[in-house]
Amino acid sequence: MTDEPSDDAPSARDGRERSERVREVLAVVVLSVTAILTAWCGFEASKWGGMMSIEFSQASAARIAAADAASTARDNQAVDLSIYELWVQARATGDTAFAEYVEARFTPEFAVAFEDWQAGGESPRSPFAEPSYVPEGRAEAEEASDRADALFAKALESNQRGDDYALLTVLFALVLFFVAVSERTRMHWSGWFLLGLGIVVAAAGVVILVTFPILV
Numbered sequence: 568m569t570d571e572p573s574d575d576a577p578s579a580r581d582g583r584e585r586s587e588r589v590r591e592v593l594a595v596v597v598l599s600v601t602a603i604l605t606a607w608c609g610f611e612a613s614k615w616g617g618m619m620s621i622e623f624s625q626a627s628a629a630r631i632a633a634a635d636a637a638s639t640a641r642d643n644q645a646v647d648l649s650i651y652e653l654w655v656q657a658r659a660t661g662d663t664a665f666a667e668y669v670e671a672r673f674t675p676e677f678a679v680a681f682e683d684w685q686a687g688g689e690s691p692r693s694p695f696a697e698p699s700y701v702p703e704g705r706a707e708a709e710e711a712s713d714r715a716d717a718l719f720a721k722a723l724e725s726n727q728r729g730d731d732y733a734l735l736t737v738l739f740a741l742v743l744f745f746v747a748v749s750e751r752t753r754m755h756w757s758g759w760f761l762l763g764l765g766i767v768v769a770a771a772g773v774v775i776l777v778t779f780p781i782l783v
Contacts, residue, residue: 586755594746594762601746601769604776605739608732614782615729622722629715636711639704644695647677647702651694676702731779735772742769 650672657666673681680700684693694700745765749758 586759590758590762591750593766594750597746597762597766597769598743601739601742601765604769604772605736605743608736608739608776611779611782612729612732612736615725615732618782619722619725619729622718622725626715626718626722629711629718633708633711633715636704636708640702640708641704643674643676643702643704647674648695650674651677651681674703676700728780728782735776735779738768738772738775741765742772 650669654666654669657663657669670678670681677694677700680694680697683697683699684691687697691697742765745761745768749761749765752758752761
């Protein structure tokens with residue numbers, strides 16, 4: 568009496584081969600998608616880096632404009648101060664006609680503060696301390712300075728976003744490593760383990776990616 572050959576061994580081999588084919592196809596899909604995501608992250612990192620450079624340049628230009636406007640304001644204030652000194656001297660000597668002559672030559676900005684100063688009983692000590700005194704160039708300087716601060720903050724934000732995308736490329740590179748190694752291992756279980764680990768890391772990267780802003 569002879570033993571009949573068992574069908575279990577061929578069935579097991581067929582199942583293992585099917586499992587390997589499924590793993591290979593899945594690995595190719597994961598590699599392809601991850602490669603596309605890696606390229607996208609590199610593109611976005613480059614775009615945000617360019618935006619950062621533009622915003623830093625704009626912030627520098629705004630700083631220069633603020634400095635120019637502040638210099639203009641100081642010059643105008645110096646002119647107002649010189650004219651006010653003449654008025655003080657005329658008043659001290661009782662020369663009313665000259666005092667009125669000087670008053671007629673006040674700049675519009677100083678004239679407003681001067682009127683407020685006299686309306687308040689000449690307190691504080693000079694019209695320059697009045698809130699209404701805003702020499703020409705001061706408002707422009709403050710506006711340019713605020714714009715420079717805002718652009719600088721945006722540049723730092725763009726830099727951080729570029730760094731975030733760059734770090735994500737590292738994460739996707741790790742996925743490529745796991746999947747590639749899973750294709751080279753000879754152990755069935757370790758291949759599936761590395762592929763599964765790569766899929767988990769890729770899924771985490773995709774979840775993080777969808778939270779990032781896009782710059783096209």
